Amino acid sequence: MICAGIDAGSRTIKVVLMDAASRRILAKDITDQGLDQGQLASALLDKALHKSGLKKQDVASITATGYGRYAVDIADTTITEITCHGVGVHHLVPNAMTVVDIGGQDSKLLRLDEEGKVRDFVMNDRCAAGTGRFLEIVAKRLEVELESLGKMAAKSKKPSPISSMCVVFAETEIVGLLASGASRDDIAAGVQASIASRIAGMAGRSVAPPIVFTGGVALVPEMKNALQSKLGHDVTISPDPQMTGALGAAILAARKLEKESK
Amino acid sequence: MKYLPKQISLEEWDMQYDELHKAGLQEPAYGGRLSRHVEDRDYRLLKLRYDNSAAALRLWNFLLTEEDRLQKARDDGKKLVGAMKDLGTVPVMAYSFDNMTAFYPDGAWWIPCVMELNAGLLEIADSLGIDESFCPVRAMLGAFATGAHFPIPDFLVCSVGATCDDFSAIAQRLNGMGHPIFWWEIPHRRHPERNEENILLPGGFTAPKCQLDFVKSELERVKAALSDIAGMEINNEKLSSGIKKANQVRQYLSELRYLVFTAELCPLPALEMLIAEMLALHFCSDRDETIEVLKYLLEEVKTRIKAGHGFFRADAAKIFWVNPVADLQVMNLLEDCGGKICGTEYLFAHALDMIPENIPPLDALAQMALADPMAGSTIDRAQRICNDIVKYGSEAVLISRIPGASHCAIEGEIISQVVRDNFDIPVLEIEVPPVTDAMRPTIQTRLEALVETVKARPRNINNK
Secondary structure, three states: EEEEEEEEEOOOEEEEEEEOOOOOEEEEEEEEOOOOHHHHHHHHHHHHHHOOOOOHEEEEEEEEEEHHHHHOOOOOOEEOOOHHHHHHHHHHHOOOOOEEOOOOOOOOEEEEEOOOOOOEEEOOOOOOOOOHHHHHHHHHHHHOHHHHHHHHHHHHHOOOOOOOOOOOHHHHHHHHHHHHHOOOHHHHHHHHHHHHHHHHHHHHHOOOOOEEEHHHHHHOHHHHHHHHHHOOEEEEEEOOOHHHHHHHHHHHHHHHHHHHHO | OOOOOOOOOOHHHHHHHHHHHHHHHHHHHHHOOOOHHHHHOOOOHHHHOOOHHHHHHHHHHHHHHHHHHHHHHHOOOOOEEEEEEEOOOHHHHHHHOEEEEEHHHHHHHHHHOOOOOOOOHHHHHHHOOOOOOOHHHHHHHHHHHHHOOOOOOOOOEEEEOOOOOOHHHHHHHHHOOOOOOEEEEEEEOOOOOOOOOOEOOOOOEEEEHHEEEEEEEEHHHHHHHHHHHHHHOHHHHHHHHHHHHHHHHHHHHHHHHHHHHHOEOOOOOHHHHHHHHHHHHHHOOHHHHHHHHHHHHHHHHHHHHHHOEEEEEOEEEEEEEEEEOOHHHHHHHHHHOOOEEEEEEEHHHHHOOOOOOOOHHHHHHHHHOOOHHHHHHHHHHHHHHHHHHHHHHHEEEEEEEOOOOOOHHEEEEHHHHHHHHOOOOOOEEEOOOOOOHHHHHHHHHHHHHHHHHOOOOOOOOOOO
């Protein structure tokens, strides 16, 4: 039987098609988020099905996750992204004990048990500081592509200090830093350090390694190093970090099928 | 029990009310349809879901008619005392006077929620320099400025010292607006040093006797001031009688809490439990009626438990809730997400403990005041929460921050850590502003994730 996981995140929608029995990924895809999330998710699923030579009626179960999960009306189950990221990461990195997920709109830190179940979690809830949105704003302010920020940060010798409490104030700080002649590389590195500080603050005093980094921001070069520096532990980027939520959703859809067939 | 337990809307309550009325429902003078309170622009009521019992109807009507009671008390020549910050000590004293009614002006912090920000109280506070960086209790300033939500009290009394910084600032602003306040000091409760006499307080905390003596002397001053306002002295016999009545309220609440938090099927939803617990603070301006309201509610709960009736699924995640919420709708949301309330610490756990009756009344009240969880360290408070987690078998802790409240900035991490050190259960912090409509999806995700986390673990759902 085939199952699907759809992660309707704040910036993108992701889909993973999976063979329920073998847990083999048959197809995956991603598209930008938009106004009609339900339609976008459905079209994305169609695209993934087409790629793998399958039809909609082949899909026995669909689990939706992400902030837009309730808009995905083709799904038969909704599960939060916290649970899905935990399951997805455990599938890819079975010994992971901590998951750092930095998405476009929020960031979260999950503590897992040995079976990959979420023991506890924290999420940011005050500001876009500590999220991918911060990087987008900074890229625009520095007039560079988002992808370039990491490369610039890698060249920095002395990251600029930037507050981690509020993106709007941080943007004002960046204007001031530019006016005072700070290099764009140092600002880019400062922003990454600021995001990493925010995550470390959320983590509190006890972060159990191995730590796995997921979410779209994990794709930004140097973010991993910034996190390692603030968390004081090695950090591993999850394979295909943007897809872990959808992968977890697909696995949970498969588990649901198994449970129903018993 | 005519109706099976169910949460219903305000509209559904109106229909049920007609049926109950036809069937001979007996109500107190403040009874009536719940929807009539919307005429006072309490629009949030339209969005809440209510317990469908006649006992819950009485509870809601009692809560929503407090202003009428205060006005009547004034018309009857009673002295009105606004007991601020103090949660459950001064009202016990005030109600010991025959001609005095105490209330809780701080309760105005719920007006922005209930009126969905239409009262303009927060804007008035803004204009007075108390902006949203302060606790929503700043709405109290607007309520005093407009005089629209409660009669201006004859006497205002407020505790200071080991109290919230932002609350003290708000109260001082109120004082500066021409509402003089009688201040009494509550010291930061500390552990006794070597060679100091140690007193065990209700609730299990300890304090040195010298602190207790100091608080007693402060309460002597409060008593004298209340006597001046009342125009009469009060003796120990009267105070003891007031303590007995307060203990009746606490006894009912204690029983209600235990039954609701440990029942296999939840016999009373979180929202009605929150309101019931709040009655301990100041008796909603009628101590005797509070006893009747709680007695009726307790009977309903016992009947439901006996019949095996209740709300939600038996496998609902059992959540211990810390701090009251500014938006009442969030209590409904917890249940929508698959949780049920199983233990609470709404900042006034001491007001639910029995006041000692075997010692002089002012000593007993001083002990209660010093046992306030907010007067000591957050670690002490967290330990008390841990004790209750064991007592009720809670499976997760939810700490709801009140935006701007100075205690919330630091307590969450401490409580989380102490709970995690003692139990392997998830702890979640959320922030709840007075109206959460725009934030509902994010709060909902967190609550759902907490419930999923609980349900993914090995569980003993009959754990008591």
